[in-house]
Amino acid sequence: MNFIQFKSSLKDFPIFSVVEIRALDPSFDRRRLNEWQKKEYIRKISKGLYIFSDIEVNEEILFEIANKLYRPSYISLESALAYYQLIPEITYGVTSISTRRTYRFNTPLTHFTYRTIARHLYFGYVVSDDALRIATFEKALLDFLYLNNDIDDPTSFASLRVDQDAFFHQLDQDTLNRQLSRFDTIALTNRVRRFMEWIRHA
Template sequence: MRNKGNSLTRKILLLVQGLPYFTIENLQIIDVPPYQLRIALSRLEERGEIVRLKKGIYTSAKYVEHIRARGTDATFLEFIATKIYPPSYLSLDYVLYENNILSEVPFGLTLVTRNKTYTVHNQLSRFIYHRIKDELFSDYQAVRKNGYVYYKADKVKALFDFLYLRKNRIFSRGLAEELRLNLEVLSQAEISRLKEYIEREGSKKMKEIFRFLF
């Protein structure tokens, strides 16, 4: 029985070693009942040979070692962040910090989603998803890098998302200043585009926040 179990775990590792992530559905070509696959995955996780990204989604430890050796682990994290809880795109604090608009290091990768707000914490990082209404889930860009394709806001859309999710808490110029946003990095064209997003959203609160900041 133990030999059969070891044989199954070896088959799984061979099958997934080149995949950036996998689910139990990817293992259906192995002709065993799903409950046996789940037992094997649990054993592999206990042995540190696979990493659970969230319930039902995994990557192999060898794949993680491989991308770290190549120096592409940051890109992999961005890619995997959008796969853990789709549909989603990178935005908010993570993108603002990357573009020097925020100076405080974010506690993980921040994303916008159409789904309910959600947080995942695994061995690789923390992934924080904030819900935004469907009509504002837009204007992100496709990133193609190191063989991965995923979605990410630029700094203007990330700033809009950041302000929108705080619009009920920013009701004075002083509170806007407390955000400590470095808006000097924005060009006039980017400020105009932010204003366009705010005009499209249409609320008095967002227009007032824009006046507080600019």
């Protein structure tokens, strides 16, 4: 299989793994990947994961990489809050939630950080038309407050630079309450209450 054939076969997979290559061609010679990297046809993101060099790397591509790099996982925390325009866009990588151990990948594209959450709290994400897994607006906020217990008072809330209009435009209070109840922790319930009191008067 030459590169033109290879790229045509993977046209629906701008980000691809050895698993996907082998599904198309079980006899594929992995040495081609090294050859094509040297020719700058493809770029290696991490072990076994590649991207075509001519792909424009935007937020959607980075989110797709994050979903594939460490599974199971979904986009959440700062990245999801910025995606929903609740906080300013972050510049230090992509943040996700996983049931696996906390881990950080440093890649040529950006940093991908995964925070651990218990299996019973691995919920509250949606799957987009492009199969991207991202936390709902409410779950992204809950994940963030749950894993950052130092964000707990008006000063720390203000440091997030929350867009009040964007918050109330998107907030579904029933969804927030329902998802919060599944955490079943008094500390988080109190932290969310303090945050809501703060943002109503911000």
